[in-house]
Amino acid sequence: MLNDISIITVSPGLAITNLGRDFKFSIGFIIFGAPFMFLNARSAEKGARNLTSAVANAEQSYDYWAECGPSYSESSWLSSGQGIKAIKAFYTEMIDEIEKITPGITKDLA
Structure with a gap:
């Protein structure tokens, strides 16, 4: 039915972007959340790299793409x-x- 269409779910992972620039964060988030993000989140560029690698390798992609590689669904x-x-x-x-x-x-x- 849809032989030429591939649907790939892509997870860029936790990435630091400025999408929340208009949010008013509480002092608790600033104290605890900001260091967590700094230590654990990847840059927006690395998150975008996951998206582009999924598209560039669409023929080898499966149903889910994470950490710049295909992940098999269980x-x-x-x-x-x-x-x-x-x-x-x-x-x-x-x-x-x-x-x-x-x-x-x-x-x-x-």
Whole structure:
């Protein structure tokens, strides 16, 4: 049905960015959270590297990508009967939503 489409879940990990620049952090977070982030979080560049490596190596990617390498899923639910039904329902719902936005765009997928 979707032979040419790959869906890869990518986790950039804990990264320090300025996405929270508008938040007003409590003094407790500043005292305890900032050192934790400084010691444990990677830079935004390293987080982005994980995303780009997943895209660049899409043919060798599997269903989940973390720490700049593919990680195999331990779940077998997607390949079970209920998982296949859920995938088909999700696909149908997504096609319907995409068609609402741009009618006729999915005609070549069938």
